[in-house]
Amino acid sequence: MGTFNKNKKINTEKNEINNKELKESLANIALQILEKGKDYNNLENTICQFGYLFVIEGHGIEALFKIVTDVETFYFAAQADSILQLNINEEFFEETTDIFLSLHQ
Numbered sequence: 091m092g093t094f095n096k097n098k099k100i101n102t103e104k105n106e107i108n109n110k111e112l113k114e115s116l117a118n119i120a121l122q123i124l125e126k127g128k129d130y131n132n133l134e135n136t137i138c139q140f141g142y143l144f145v146i147e148g149h150g151i152e153a154l155f156k157i158v159t160d161v162e163t164f165y166f167a168a169q170a171d172s173i174l175q176l177n178i179n180e181e182f183f184e185e186t187t188d189i190f191l192s193l194h195q
Contacts, residue, residue, distance in 0.1 A: 120157055129161055140154070141191075
């Protein structure tokens with residue numbers, strides 16, 4: 091009969107969707123990736139919307155979000171300590187958000 095390791099560490103995760111400071115920080119980093127005159131003309135009415143935002147112990151940040159400028163909508167993922175601009179559409183953004191949230195709640 092096998093034994094179970096009772097000391098096995100399980101990574102904890104925390105939903106940070108209401109963490110305003112973290113969301114602003116990620117949005118500001120993403121905005122630095124965009125180019126004025128090409129990706130936006132004016133940031134005055136720019137919107138940032140998060141699909142999900144978790145901090146996972148031993149991994150870091152896991153997030154999917156979009157920035158809507160006066161020119162276009164841009165999608166981003168934050169994983170561990172990286173932010174990547176994604177080439178996806180709104181349907182994929184919504185489906186991925188739904189799947190991730192169903193697996194992590």
